[in-house]
Amino acid sequence: MDTRQLEYFVAVADELNFTRAAERVYAAQSTVSAGIRSLERELGTALFERDAHGVRLTDVGEAVLAEARASLRSVERMRDLADREGPLRGTVRVGIFTNLTRVDLPGIMGEFHRRHPGVDLRLGPSPSGSTGLIEDVRQGRLDIAFHGLPDVVPDLVVQHLTDSPFRAVLPEAHPLARRSSVSLADLASEPWVDARAGFGNRVALDRAFAALGLTRRVPTELADLGEIPRFVASGLGVAALPELTIIPADGAVVLPLRPTIEWRLSAIARERPGRAAEAMLQLLSERVGSV
Structure with a gap:
């Protein structure tokens, strides 16, 4: 063998x-x-x-x-x-979010390649968001992954990167679109467009509603957060997303949300990561933590 x-x-x-x-x-x-x-x-x-x-x-x-x-x-x-x-060699498998609009992920990976040309990169998202990425790291399918769930992950190394407040996303013709801000209570009775169950932002928002004793209906679910503002603009509902993930769309407006809900972006790795994985965690901390 x-x-x-x-x-x-x-x-x-x-x-x-x-x-x-x-x-x-x-x-x-x-x-x-x-x-x-x-x-x-x-x-x-x-x-x-x-x-x-x-x-x-x-x-x-x-x-x-x-x-x-x-x-x-x-x-x-x-x-x-x-x-x-010696110089770093091998492969680093990274679970990514494809919709981090204010994070220059290609630039970060380019910088990693310049520092460590002997390391190959394997990048990809999970169809079940942070929940799937955590399991992929646990099972050894990934070395590192982004993580946006509000839960503690005790069996993995978790490195905090940055926090981002949720913002409301409304169709520009919505009666509340001209306000300076909106609350979750204002939007609770609206149809919602949101990520699938298991995505960190969905979990954080569901818990914020529950803490206020509110419920909502989510008739439209997507696996790509970047597309949510476009679906909101088409009139399918309202949304709330971490500011870090919002891609502006014609026909949709972005407003401050009350109460403030913070979304925490972290990187996770298994215990005792290899040298190449440690180097990637360090670079992510340097570049994303400064956003």
Whole structure:
């Protein structure tokens, strides 16, 4: 058994697709398939079920996956310890928010590449927002991720980056659009456009309503926060978003919200992150913390 076999196994387990897994590990699909078969022979059991419907982990595969991730993390840590003074190498997998309008994410990643050219970057969002990103870090699918939930995450390293107040977003023809500010009570009876359940901003807003003894109806849910102002402008409802995430849209107005609700943006990583992940956390703190 070697680490490359484990890398192939983890990639296929994450992607549930041999073609995508091969692209991820920069290997031919035949090489990945052969590596999985070799690992299964060595363990004496099947790790995947393969049929016309796709690829699925077997019960044994599910159990082995956590150990495979832990083994790869240990190997990565050993390499870090053996080469503390050398240039950073490897890969950093970062779970991102695609709608941080005042955060120059491409610029930050470009700066990281200039500082550490030997480190490859893998960036991507989660369809379930912060909740999904936290689980991806826990399971070892990501090294670092943005995090916007108001909850404490005790089993992960959490690094506070910045805070951003919520702002109300209303159609410009709305009767309240000309006010200097609006309250949650003003908007409670309106139809809402919001992120899906699990997104940090949705959780924070739901709790603010509950704390005031208010309820609301959310008939329109989106997985892309950046699109919410456009849907508000079309007349589907009102919204409230962290100021840091609002992309202006023609036909929508942005107003201060009462009471003030702060959204906290953090970065999370598993305990004892590798050197490259530590460097990424430091850079995020430098660049996002100054926004």
